[in-house]
Amino acid sequence: MAFHVMLIPSMDCPSNCSYCWGVDKESEIMSIEIVEETVRWLKNFREEPVTFTFHGGEPLLAGYDFYKKALPLLSRELSHLNPAFAIQTNLWLMTPQIAELFAEYHIPIGSSLDGPVEINDFQRGSGYYEKTMHGYKIAREKGLQVSFISTFTSHSIKLKEDIFHFFLENNLNLKLHPALPSLRSEDPDEWAISPEEYGELLIYLLDEYLENMGEIEIKNIDHLCKGIFVRRGVVCTYADCVGDTFAIGPDGNIYPCYRFVGMDEYVMGNVRDHPTMDELEKSKSLMSLREWEKLVDEECADCDYIKFCRGGCPYNALTMNKESQKMEIDGVDHQCPAYKMIFKEIMDRANKEFLSPSNMPMFPGMESNNQSKPSKPGVMALMLKR
Ligand code: SF4
Numbered sequence: 001m002a003f004h005v006m007l008i009p010s011m012d013c014p015s016n017c018s019y020c021w022g023v024d025k026e027s028e029i030m031s032i033e034i035v036e037e038t039v040r041w042l043k044n045f046r047e048e049p050v051t052f053t054f055h056g057g058e059p060l061l062a063g064y065d066f067y068k069k070a071l072p073l074l075s076r077e078l079s080h081l082n083p084a085f086a087i088q089t090n091l092w093l094m095t096p097q098i099a100e101l102f103a104e105y106h107i108p109i110g111s112s113l114d115g116p117v118e119i120n121d122f123q124r125g126s127g128y129y130e131k132t133m134h135g136y137k138i139a140r141e142k143g144l145q146v147s148f149i150s151t152f153t154s155h156s157i158k159l160k161e162d163i164f165h166f167f168l169e170n171n172l173n174l175k176l177h178p179a180l181p182s183l184r185s186e187d188p189d190e191w192a193i194s195p196e197e198y199g200e201l202l203i204y205l206l207d208e209y210l211e212n213m214g215e216i217e218i219k220n221i222d223h224l225c226k227g228i229f230v231r232r233g234v235v236c237t238y239a240d241c242v243g244d245t246f247a248i249g250p251d252g253n254i255y256p257c258y259r260f261v262g263m264d265e266y267v268m269g270n271v272r273d274h275p276t277m278d279e280l281e282k283s284k285s286l287m288s289l290r291e292w293e294k295l296v297d298e299e300c301a302d303c304d305y306i307k308f309c310r311g312g313c314p315y316n317a318l319t320m321n322k323e324s325q326k327m328e329i330d331g332v333d334h335q336c337p338a339y340k341m342i343f344k345e346i347m348d349r350a351n352k353e354f355l356s357p358s359n360m361p362m363f364p365g366m367e368s369n370n371q372s373k374p375s376k377p378g379v380m381a382l383m384l385k386r
């Protein structure tokens with residue numbers, strides 16, 4: 001895994017999405033002093049190139065002045081780490097001034113849109129779609145690259161065809177995210193989709209992707225196919241993220257990932273103390289994730305997909321212990337059945353394609369008379385995609 005630092009300038013967010021439980025309306029905004037301390041911390045921390053992702057809450061709440069100071073600080077003072085930048089934002093607060101600044105630093109934007117306006121606003125709140133599209137237009141006018149994540153919920157999964165065609169017809173690339181059971185609500189499963197539903201959704205999208213090759217990109221499917229081909233995860237979910245990814249909260253606390261920000265038991269240290277990797281390794285937070293890695297090695301040992309799955313995402317393995325009322329990691333990623341379904345589907349198709357008559361000329365002595373090419377691209381085309 002590459003070295004990745006997520007900066008969380010605020011845990012607040014101006015939108016009010018029904019299935020989101022990660023927002024803290026009382027959150028402070030990160031000060032420039034925390035960015036300066038981050039620079040001091042990272043100066044001698046590691047040698048590899050680093051990617052900084054601004055995440056939230058909603059990171060644009062920090063405002064233009066924050067980025068105007070933070071971006072040159074990080075890129076100038078840490079130039080030996082070749083920093084690259086990215087941001088995950090709902091775009092509501094995008095302005096031409098911010099977009100120009102982001103264009104200067106070649107910052108790709110990830111945003112969120114759950115499909116056509118009626119589906120999106122049902123889940124994310126009235127007016128969300130219009131505000132995001134307004135920001136999208138500003139970002140595109142300044143030449144910024146924007147891709148969208150669509151969260152599939154127990155409601156929207158029934159409308160998957162409408163959502164896929166919305167992205168296809170509007171020339172928008174798609175990344176999907178399954179709504180997770182809330183760790184903090186009375187009815188944790190209200191919006192969540194089951195692993196089986198998620199697996200079926202991925203298989204549906206694989207089919208649609210192959211039908212419409214060249215017209216759309218579905219990032220999750222690309223990542224799954226590429227991971228199988230190179231025999232290692234190419235995104236964090238399917239790779240060992242522990243110890244390579246860090247998130248810094250608004251107050252400078254260091255966590256294993258943005259998804260843990262605000263959970264006291266997962267604080268690893270604070271940037272003001274400039275902790276070494278050895279010191280972080282001794283934190284309860286990192287020790288419990290190292291235990292999880294051992295658990296994956298045991299529980300997934302016999303799985304055919306372990307090399308390019310690695311037990312999935314440790315955050316997805318968290319559950320609430322009803323007795324202690326504490327979050328605990330008690331197994332592998334709860335989406336495991338979904339991963340098994342889609343890995344099996346891709347590998348079965350790849351094996352079939354590999355042994356098909358049109359591929360036989362690759363093997364001396366096994367030439368086939370049937371020289372016809374497959375009528376539509378198969379998964380091998382996705383595996384070999386650059
Ligand atoms: S905890 Fe999950 S989302 Fe975060 S870096 Fe690890 S795999 Fe990715």
Ligand code: SF4
Pocket residue numbers: 299300303304305306307309310311312332333336337339340
């Ligand atoms: S598919 Fe399931 S069992 Fe296999 S490596 Fe992934 S999490 Fe482990």
